[in-house]
Amino acid sequence: MEIKYSVIVAVILVPWLKVEGAPQRICFPKHFMFGVGTAAYQIEGAWNVSGKGESIWDHYTHYHPERIFDHSSADVAADSYHQLREDVRLLVELGVQHYRFSISWPRILPMGLSNDVNEDGIRYYGALIDELLAHNIEPMVTMYHFDLPQSLQDLGGWTNPIIADYFLDYARVVFDHFGDRVKVWFTFNEPLSFCHDGYGGLDAPGANSSGFEAYLCGHNVLRAHGYTYRLYQQNYSHLQRGVVGIVLDFAWCEPATTYEGDQRAAEAARQFRFGWFAHPIFSSEGDYPPIMRERIDEISRRQHFPRSRLPTFTAEEVTLIRGSSDFLGLNHYTTYLIAQGNGKIYPQPSFKTDMGVVVTQNQEWPKANSSWLRVVPWGFRRALNYIRQKYNNPPVLVTENGISLERSNRDVRRVGYLASYLSAMYAAMSDGCDVRGYTYWSFIDTFEWTSGFSERFGLYDVDYSSASRKRTPRLSASYFSKLARTRCLPDSWN
């Protein structure tokens, strides 16, 4: 099997090597970390066992199955809650240095508040962390990966400013119980996604309030992040000596043409889609990107709102949030083409109108199984260089990168995606970008939010029709294990 697959890998990789004109083997630095990632709601299942509270994704999939591609929910998913040992066994088989997973807030605090701590949730994550450490795998933990306790959503969720205090209470519980063993923390995963698509669109909680609730969400997420970072600095870091960061998603925004208006539009898109969260934290001046401030203030005024739809930070908040991250966690999958918009303003608030650009993709770029995902490796190099130049070269941990394909264990195209994106990342590092590690998304197949189980990103196939949710390695798993063990792009053709 191995040998047959090696030949396939060689067929995929050799032409690519010629194109790039890179005769030597690509090897990453000695301490560079390779790992894989998942998120609680997407794999754990056990949605209502042992005292776990309801999350907004439990609620949404149960009340709005029609909004999920295959009308499914993650009630069971890959059943990782019951398959902890099997999952860690596969991570050992992969030879990864780290595993990025998330803690389900309602599994720890069923009602979202820290007066009631669910001991079974503490036991489960403690056991997972111990099992990883026993096998020399570094746990990297996301504190919030989209699964807000429903009881807090009933108070308005991320649109209610009090949520920043509640998140801080949750963070304290998490640091108190796991901070002795977990040294790499991410506060939030992809605030652009859950604010823009969840509060601005029809991902859970499905507020569908673009250009309004989405900004309230972003504002309170940034406040919660700032408080949490300072809490760790003041009360934990001297004892626990870990690092705290945030995970932002950044699809590269390439101007559609060389026309100056499109160049300007592409920069506006980068600022709205990435700068929204990156500028307050990573820029030297802090606060929202000036272009967001100006455009949203002006358009709100022309829509007859008495104040801007983009909230304002106090001076203390700007200082709190500026510099509140030890590194940048970067999720990168694809690239968009950006052209100038028509400049029209409608009465209805909308993020799209505020941003004022047209977003497309080149139809010739190879497609994945997700409508938004096309294979554009050079965009990864540009995104990393943009971060280097714009935000004074922060340490970057690539926290997600991957491709969805139709179900198959001979995932030759996934190996090709990995090879091409990893060499683009290597090129960015040669340009001077400070990249410290790489995390493939995803370890095993997951419940892909509103796409249900229809999109598979895993290095391991999950058989959802089997009671044990049987995991089977794909070709890409053997490729990734060679990469993780040697830190060199596998050159199986030799």
Ligand SMILES: *[C@@H]1O[C@H](CO)[C@@H](O)[C@H](O)[C@H]1NC(C)=O
């Ligand atoms: C948990 O949810 C399942 C459906 O996923 C249901 O069959 C079961 O009765 C529920 N258990 C409890 C304790 O509510």
Ligand SMILES: *[C@@H]1O[C@H](CO)[C@@H](O)[C@H](O)[C@H]1NC(C)=O
């Ligand atoms: C979401 O909002 C859009 C734009 O306002 C509207 O056309 C659409 O019907 C809404 N969808 C749902 C399910 O509420």
Ligand SMILES: *[C@@H]1O[C@H](CO)[C@@H](O)[C@H](O)[C@H]1NC(C)=O
């Ligand atoms: C750190 O702990 C001290 C003493 O318990 C407390 O007074 C302070 O508010 C804490 N700092 C933060 C940021 O929570």
Ligand SMILES: *[C@@H]1O[C@H](CO)[C@@H](O)[C@H](O)[C@H]1NC(C)=O
């Ligand atoms: C992804 O795969 C599923 C299952 O084969 C299919 O139904 C769906 O149309 C595909 N989506 C895209 C965007 O290719």
